[in-house]
Amino acid sequence: MLLKVGELAKRCGLTVRTLHHYDRIGLLTPSARADNGYRLYGRSDIARLHQILALQRFGLSLAEIGACFAQPGTSLTTILTQQIAMLDQQITQASRLRAQLAGLQGSLLDGVEPELADWLTTLELMTMYDNYFSQDELARLPMLGNGEAAEAQWRALVGQVRGLMESGVAPEHEAPRQLAVQWMSMLVRDTGGDPRLVAKLNLMHEQEPALQTRIGISTALRDYVLRAFSESKMLIYEKYLSAEEARFMRAHYVQTALDWPPLLAEVRDAIDADVAPASPQGIALGRRWLALFQRYAGDSPATQLKFRTAMEQEPELLAGTWADDRMFAFIRQAMAAMMQQQS
Amino acid sequence: MLLKVGELAKRCGLTVRTLHHYDRIGLLTPSARADNGYRLYGRSDIARLHQILALQRFGLSLAEIGACFAQPGTSLTTILTQQIAMLDQQITQASRLRAQLAGLQGSLLDGVEPELADWLTTLELMTMYDNYFSQDELARLPMLGNGEAAEAQWRALVGQVRGLMESGVAPEHEAPRQLAVQWMSMLVRDTGGDPRLVAKLNLMHEQEPALQTRIGISTALRDYVLRAFSESKMLIYEKYLSAEEARFMRAHYVQTALDWPPLLAEVRDAIDADVAPASPQGIALGRRWLALFQRYAGDSPATQLKFRTAMEQEPELLAGTWADDRMFAFIRQAMAAMMQQQS
DNA sequence: CTTGACCCTGACCCAAGGTCAGGCCCTAAC
DNA sequence: GTTAGGGCCTGACCTTGGGTCAGGGTCAAG
Numbered sequence: 001m002l003l004k005v006g007e008l009a010k011r012c013g014l015t016v017r018t019l020h021h022y023d024r025i026g027l028l029t030p031s032a033r034a035d036n037g038y039r040l041y042g043r044s045d046i047a048r049l050h051q052i053l054a055l056q057r058f059g060l061s062l063a064e065i066g067a068c069f070a071q072p073g074t075s076l077t078t079i080l081t082q083q084i085a086m087l088d089q090q091i092t093q094a095s096r097l098r099a100q101l102a103g104l105q106g107s108l109l110d111g112v113e114p115e116l117a118d119w120l121t122t123l124e125l126m127t128m129y130d131n132y133f134s135q136d137e138l139a140r141l142p143m144l145g146n147g148e149a150a151e152a153q154w155r156a157l158v159g160q161v162r163g164l165m166e167s168g169v170a171p172e173h174e175a176p177r178q179l180a181v182q183w184m185s186m187l188v189r190d191t192g193g194d195p196r197l198v199a200k201l202n203l204m205h206e207q208e209p210a211l212q213t214r215i216g217i218s219t220a221l222r223d224y225v226l227r228a229f230s231e232s233k234m235l236i237y238e239k240y241l242s243a244e245e246a247r248f249m250r251a252h253y254v255q256t257a258l259d260w261p262p263l264l265a266e267v268r269d270a271i272d273a274d275v276a277p278a279s280p281q282g283i284a285l286g287r288r289w290l291a292l293f294q295r296y297a298g299d300s301p302a303t304q305l306k307f308r309t310a311m312e313q314e315p316e317l318l319a320g321t322w323a324d325d326r327m328f329a330f331i332r333q334a335m336a337a338m339m340q341q342q343s
Numbered sequence: 344m345l346l347k348v349g350e351l352a353k354r355c356g357l358t359v360r361t362l363h364h365y366d367r368i369g370l371l372t373p374s375a376r377a378d379n380g381y382r383l384y385g386r387s388d389i390a391r392l393h394q395i396l397a398l399q400r401f402g403l404s405l406a407e408i409g410a411c412f413a414q415p416g417t418s419l420t421t422i423l424t425q426q427i428a429m430l431d432q433q434i435t436q437a438s439r440l441r442a443q444l445a446g447l448q449g450s451l452l453d454g455v456e457p458e459l460a461d462w463l464t465t466l467e468l469m470t471m472y473d474n475y476f477s478q479d480e481l482a483r484l485p486m487l488g489n490g491e492a493a494e495a496q497w498r499a500l501v502g503q504v505r506g507l508m509e510s511g512v513a514p515e516h517e518a519p520r521q522l523a524v525q526w527m528s529m530l531v532r533d534t535g536g537d538p539r540l541v542a543k544l545n546l547m548h549e550q551e552p553a554l555q556t557r558i559g560i561s562t563a564l565r566d567y568v569l570r571a572f573s574e575s576k577m578l579i580y581e582k583y584l585s586a587e588e589a590r591f592m593r594a595h596y597v598q599t600a601l602d603w604p605p606l607l608a609e610v611r612d613a614i615d616a617d618v619a620p621a622s623p624q625g626i627a628l629g630r631r632w633l634a635l636f637q638r639y640a641g642d643s644p645a646t647q648l649k650f651r652t653a654m655e656q657e658p659e660l661l662a663g664t665w666a667d668d669r670m671f672a673f674i675r676q677a678m679a680a681m682m683q684q685q686s
Numbered sequence: 687c688t689t690g691a692c693c694c695t696g697a698c699c700c701a702a703g704g705t706c707a708g709g710c711c712c713t714a715a716c
Numbered sequence: 717g718t719t720a721g722g723g724c725c726t727g728a729c730c731t732t733g734g735g736t737c738a739g740g741g742t743c744a745a746g
Binding site: 004005006016020034036037038039 | 691692693694695
Binding site for chain 4: 017018020036
């Protein structure tokens with residue numbers, strides 16, 4: 001019962017080349033050779049080949065199959081769980097991509113077929129997002145999924161704000177202020193209240209000029225909104241401050257606005273990772289928080305107290321800020337630990 | 344706004360080598376070079392890169408992406424449907440494999456952990472099946488899925504038959520006959536009544552000696568069953584035949600038994616493919632059917648009529664045969680067309 | 687004796703880059 | 717001035733699982 005290579009190949013539905021390959025890499029060496037050099041496969045070789053094919057069908061690479069034979073310590077359950085896990089990952093990944101493509105296809109079916117070139121620029125944006133956000137974060141960015149409704153809302157808002165800015169209306173006026181508050185509220189909503197997402201959005205917006213032109217939000221426009229939004233907050237704080245304190249705040253508040261989201265993001269990460277507020281890492285965050293706060297509140301504890309009072313009295317101050325009670329609690333504890341340490 | 348290769352790579356989360364590669368294969372050639380030979384990527388290059396990455400994320404190969412750019416005739420919908428179809432296929436395939444592995448794993452959890460070597464021989468059988476059956480057919484082979492119950496049933500039956508055979512009991516005796524009828528009925532059940540599956544099973548069994556030793560069914564055993572089963576049919580036919588006719592039948596019936604399944608399989612294929620019975624292909628099948636029938640029924644129309652009468656009177660004759668009314672109807676029409684043609 | 691079907695080895699090929707090697711360019715620090 | 721480090725260049729070899737020759741030997745049938 002010795003088979004030549006071609007016979008074995010036919011019987012197993014393989015090519016001769018494949019068997020040559022297995023021979024070369026030492027996975028299946030025929031147990032005999034004829035005098036003329038022909039490979040002769042015996043019964044045990046055939047059995048081994050079947051086993052190889054079985055493991056291959058499981059998705060193992062030839063190298064892994066070789067390892068299985070080399071050390072018989074490997075248990076089948078290990079192999080199975082491993083391969084199943086791999087398949088699961090593969091399946092979820094493919095399904096996610098499929099869902100994305102199907103969504104895209106759905107949005108294509110309604111309207112006119114656009115030019116490929118137009119779509120490519122849209123896709124350009126998609127990869128940009130991919131670049132800054134993990135798959136997980138993308139799924140949590142409601143902005144993208146909401147599609148139509150949210151997008152129209154944003155387009156309208158951006159248009160209004162740009163109208164005001166281009167007409168020369170100062171951002172401190174009431175109309176820009178109201179739009180800015182709406183802007184931030186929508187942003188909070190569309191980031192699911194997660195400061196990490198908004199920090200990354202800001203980063204992306206800053207680093208991708210192409211994005212700015214595409215969605216129509218230049219850095220100038222963003223600064224305009226930022227100033228208007230800051231003004232809306234400062235108008236409230238002012239009621240609690242002396243003229244001198246208000247002057248200081250007005251000189252520095254706007255510049256700190258963009259620094260908050262990254263810090264909030266880090267605090268949120270720390271909370272999610274169960275970092276203790278009193279730990280060195282927690283205290284470092286508290287220190288940075290305090291520094292940022294002092295940049296517009298100043299060094300005087302009395303003034304700082306006024307800000308805190310304002311914040312407690314006026315819940316409106318928290319609107320559009322991505323800060324919540326959990327984060328405040330964390331920072332309070334971190335600062336307490338900080339004081340303790342210093343004294 | 345010209346970026347060096349390292350800068351672009353960092354911004355897009357790629358490696359320098361990847362950009363070199365894209366340059367070499369002409370997918371993304373930087374629009375400028377510095378005096379020192381450095382690649383300089385402009386704004387349009389960046390846009391193109393983003394588009395490349397988007398299409399790549401869809402699962403297109405670099406060659407396909409290049410083709411997209413080369414001829415702008417390709418529509419996005421085409422690409423999307425194509426990729427979705429590919430993903431679907433990928434997903435179903437992975438899911439099917441996963442289900443198989445999970446099933447295997449489940450059957451492992453109950454019992455003791457067997458040796459890897461033992462399992463490999465089991466896997467050997469699995470690939471053997473793979474070799475003879477398509478994935479689709481495997482799923483339709485209830486034999487494999489039923490596992491425990493059916494397998495135990497088969498083991499018991501095989502054991503009983505072997506016991507009789509080894510004790511020297513002639514297959515024509517009543518005990519073997521009854522077991523043979525049971526055998527064929529189970530086979531019909533476990534092939535879902537599909538003659539194509541049983542034809543392939545027979546083929547596999549004949550060509551794989553390893554399989555025979557593994558499941559304990561030698562060709563001798565199979566012939567024993569076949570003879571017993573034939574006997575059970577012939578006893579019925581005999582009641583309708585003269586002594587001479589019966590002698591002819593007894594001399595030839597058993598030898599035709601193994602030729603029926605392949606023919607039935609082809610007829611079934613023809614029906615599924617909507618082949619007309621009166622077409623040349625249908626008539627050819629009718630001719631082969633008739634030839635097979637005449638091998639044990641003889642040439643005399645009168646004798647043949649007796650067989651047909653028997654078949655109509657004794658529904659038991661159809662048990663364990665994979666033939667059904669649809670197939671008889673097809674063959675009847677084919678033969679009618681055949682007669683018409685000859686006259 | 688030829689022809690066709692097998693067999694052998696050796697070699698190059700694919701996709702999508704990874705990983706050096708050898709050498710040039712530029713900047714900053716000494 | 718020079719030297720160290722980092723970035724850039726090209727070229728070349730490596731990966732998986734074989735496909736696809738090329739050049740030459742072997743065997744059986746006609």
